[in-house]
Amino acid sequence: MAQTNDDNIARLIKLIKGIEVAMLTTCESDGTLHSRPMATQKTDFDGYLWFFTRAGSHKVEEIEREHHVNVSYADPSNQRYVSVSGLARLVRDRSRIDELWDPGYTTWFPEGKDDADLALLRITVQRAEYWEGPSSKVINFG
Amino acid sequence: MAQTNDDNIARLIKLIKGIEVAMLTTCESDGTLHSRPMATQKTDFDGYLWFFTRAGSHKVEEIEREHHVNVSYADPSNQRYVSVSGLARLVRDRSRIDELWDPGYTTWFPEGKDDADLALLRITVQRAEYWEGPSSKVINFG
Numbered sequence: 001m002a003q004t005n006d007d008n009i010a011r012l013i014k015l016i017k018g019i020e021v022a023m024l025t026t027c028e029s030d031g032t033l034h035s036r037p038m039a040t041q042k043t044d045f046d047g048y049l050w051f052f053t054r055a056g057s058h059k060v061e062e063i064e065r066e067h068h069v070n071v072s073y074a075d076p077s078n079q080r081y082v083s084v085s086g087l088a089r090l091v092r093d094r095s096r097i098d099e100l101w102d103p104g105y106t107t108w109f110p111e112g113k114d115d116a117d118l119a120l121l122r123i124t125v126q127r128a129e130y131w132e133g134p135s136s137k138v139i140n141f142g
Numbered sequence: 143m144a145q146t147n148d149d150n151i152a153r154l155i156k157l158i159k160g161i162e163v164a165m166l167t168t169c170e171s172d173g174t175l176h177s178r179p180m181a182t183q184k185t186d187f188d189g190y191l192w193f194f195t196r197a198g199s200h201k202v203e204e205i206e207r208e209h210h211v212n213v214s215y216a217d218p219s220n221q222r223y224v225s226v227s228g229l230a231r232l233v234r235d236r237s238r239i240d241e242l243w244d245p246g247y248t249t250w251f252p253e254g255k256d257d258a259d260l261a262l263l264r265i266t267v268q269r270a271e272y273w274e275g276p277s278s279k280v281i282n283f284g
Binding site: 019020021023025026027031032033034035036037066068069070072074075076077079081083085107108110126127129131134136 | 161162163165167168169173174175176177178179208210211212214216217218219221223225227249250252268269271273276278
């Protein structure tokens with residue numbers, strides 16, 4: 001039976017819940033793949049993944065040139081690993097920042113949510129793949 | 143003072159030690175970035191990262207087309223995250239397979255080390271970046 005997009009969203013919410021840091025991989029202009037830890041959102045996944053970023057950071061330059069990114073979630077204690085392939089865009093939206101902000105993010109953004117350089121990365125999820133053992137399952141997003 | 147390559151290797155050994163699974167990100171022909179968990183080597187890093195793989199797997203196709211890969215190591219309990227940028231090649235070398243094989247790999251390769259499709263991915267490390275807090279440090283490999 002075909003899965004609806006709502007079913008897929010519910011599955012991905014469950015898979016990434018509780019994982020506080022994901023690795024975001026981007027592609028540089030010479031083809032080098034580069035990753036960095038990103039604090040995951042405190043709110044449930046709604047079809048987009050949201051990450052706080054500095055608008056002036058190097059990864060934003062990379063993303064504006066090449067939108068394809070990968071977000072990987074690792075939960076070694078439960079042997080759960082998730083790969084999310086998607087497209088990233090920089091979003092400067094004060095109301096969305098207010099909505100998604102959590103005081104825990106001050107570890108990464110000590111100036112808090114009123115920092116003028118604070119922005120969001122919005123990842124449109126195209127495909128998720130996950131492992132809870134040697135074989136994987138794929139979730140395609142419409 | 144300039145770091146020698148031996149110093150850099152020693153630093154990376156220390157950073158990834160004890161992390162049993164890394165996420166390997168590759169680039170597909172349409173630009174999609176895709177990652178999957180990989181069992182890390184049981185022997186110390188010697189300038190190359192080595193992973194067991196099936197020669198006939200989809201990731202090998204991706205790597206033969208585009209050698210740039212990223213290997214990310216996450217140790218959430220110690221808030222340690224490492225990004226390794228490098229170039230991957232498939233290596234079919236029975237003596238190297240014998241040398242690097244560990245019985246623990248049968249979880250991933252149930253047919254064991256004599257499986258005819260078993261091969262190695264050898265990653266030439268170009269740059270490592272690591273976080274043990276909000277800011278990162280870079281290690282460049284010569």
